[in-house]
Amino acid sequence: MSILVLRACRAFITAVVLIGTAAGCGSGKDAAVSDWAPGSVGTVTVADIAAMVEGTQGRVLVLNFWATWCAPCVAEMPELAAFYERYGADDVVLYGLSLDAPDVLENTVKPFLKDKKIPFAVRVLAERDIEAVSRAVRAEISGALPVTLVYDRKGGLVRMWEGAITLDALDELVKPLL
Numbered sequence: 001m002s003i004l005v006l007r008a009c010r011a012f013i014t015a016v017v018l019i020g021t022a023a024g025c026g027s028g029k030d031a032a033v034s035d036w037a038p039g040s041v042g043t044v045t046v047a048d049i050a051a052m053v054e055g056t057q058g059r060v061l062v063l064n065f066w067a068t069w070c071a072p073c074v075a076e077m078p079e080l081a082a083f084y085e086r087y088g089a090d091d092v093v094l095y096g097l098s099l100d101a102p103d104v105l106e107n108t109v110k111p112f113l114k115d116k117k118i119p120f121a122v123r124v125l126a127e128r129d130i131e132a133v134s135r136a137v138r139a140e141i142s143g144a145l146p147v148t149l150v151y152d153r154k155g156g157l158v159r160m161w162e163g164a165i166t167l168d169a170l171d172e173l174v175k176p177l178l
Contacts, residue, residue, distance in 0.1 A: 036052065036095060036121040036123075037121060038084075038088065038119055038120060038121060039118070039119055039120070039121065040121045040122075041105070041109065041110050041113060041121075041122050041123070041124075042105075042123055042124070043102050043105065043123060043124050043125070043126040044097070044123035044124070044125060044126060045126050045127055046125075046127045046129065046132040046133055046135075046136045047136075048123075049097070049125075049133065049136040049137060050135070050136035050137075052095070053136065053137060053138065053151065053155065054155065056093050056151070056155070057153065057154060057155040058091070058153055059091045059092060059093050059153060060087075060091060060092045060093070060150070060151065060152060060153060060174055060177045060178065061092075061093050061095075061149075061150070061151040061155075062083070062092065062093065062094045062095070062148060062149070062150050062151075062170070062174070063094075063095055063097060063137060063148065063149040063151075064076075064080055064094070064095070064096050064097065064146060064147075064148045064149075064165075065097045065098075065099060065141070065145060065146060065147045065148075065149075066096060066097070066098060066099070066145060066146045067098055067099045067100050067145055068098070068100050068104075068108055068109060068112045069100070070145045070146060072145070072146055072163060072164040073145055073146040073164070074116075075164055076146055076164040076165055076166075077116050077118060078116075079164075079165065079166050079167045079170070080094065080096070080118075080120070080165075080170075081116070081117065081118055081119055081120070082167050083167050083170045083171075083174075084119050084120045085119060086167075086171075087174060088119070088120070090178060091153070091178065092174060092178070094120045095120065095121050095122070095123070096118070096120060096121070096122035096123070097122075097123055097124075097125060098122055098123065098124045098125065099124075099125055099145065100124055101124075102124050102125075102126050105124050109122070109124055130143060137149055137157075138157055139157050139160050142162065144162045144163070146162075146163065146164055146165070147160060147161065147162050147163075148160070148161040148165045148170075149161075150170075150173045150174065150177075152177050153177065158173065158177065159173055161173075
């Protein structure tokens with residue numbers, strides 16, 4: 001991926017975070033952590049994300065931050081879907097966290113996920129405080145998209161991957177953790 005694409009994604013996401021915070025995003029209906037069923041879609045708060053990271057201990061956790069407007073994010077979706085199909089029953093949890101605006105959940109995010117046949121749970125961030133999100137996932141999120149975080153069974157962050165990730169790279173990261 002070119003450095004220009006990464007910089008453009010980083011600049012855009014920083015603007016989205018700042019605009020979303022100023023606009024008071026985060027007042028939408030939040031998904032309970034227990035509602036992260038495969039293929040489900042909704043919104044999520046930073047507090048829900050922190051609880052989810054804590055609540056998945058005992059399983060390998062893969063979090064993917066993405067957006068429908070991010071070309072590298074869209075390109076990696078088939079890789080993530082294949083990874084989920086391969087490992088979803090093996091104590092591996094994959095969640096997608098979309099940085100699309102919460103008000104486009106129904107008319108953009110849901111149709112996109114249906115069209116791409118995405119099998120894993122996806123939530124749109126209802127809050128746009130990147131520092132709070134970084135604390136919740138225990139990693140310094142720069143704002144670049146896509147970004148994938150892999151946690152071991154004890155909840156420790158193993159790797160943060162900025163840029164599109166492949167099925168082979170995910171295999172290499174997750175197999176030793178099983």
